[in-house]
Amino acid sequence: MKLTKEKFKLVSETERLVIRPLQKADYDNWLNEFENRYPSQFRHDKGKIDMSECTLEWFHNLVDKQQELALTDTAYVFGVFRKEDGTHLGMVDFSTIERDDFQWGRIGYSIHNQYWRKGYGNEAVKEALNIAFNYLKFHRIEAHINLDNSASINLAESVGMKYECTRKGFIFEFGEWTDNLIYFKNSIE
Incomplete structure (x- = not known):
């Protein structure tokens, strides 16, 4: 899928959040x-x-760069903002793994730690998955999670993602190849 728009401007709102691409005016x-x-x-x-x-x-x-990545269907990066005052709370992103017969992507998410334990991560990821399935037309979204990242595991499970497998030596980080848990959700669930 290649977007033909000059700019990627998808905006989605929840009860407390606005999820949208970063804009140059967001810097401060x-x-x-x-x-x-x-x-x-x-x-x-x-x-x-x-x-x-x-x-x-x-x-x-x-x-x-984030606009270019979206327009080429490589990645979609969304800022998460509090609706009441516009505060930047974190980010949610999707990377396209494969289109064609798969429509398969990966999700990443991060909320600034000063805003943890307020439900923002859950609310943002739920809405981001809605964006992925209904607007970006992915069929399958995976989260790749470190085995000891219980906060990310809990978040994935709380939004309905299911554990699928452990991929051995999947990502190079912390100076070594590490295993990742694979959680997934697809559009027909």
């Missing part, structure tokens, strides 16, 4: 929430991140 809000992150809470939480290289120009290039 986006940067502020990254800078206000708490220190790392566990191994898979990056916590505070050095944002010194993330200048306005860098961010504008990021937004342009």
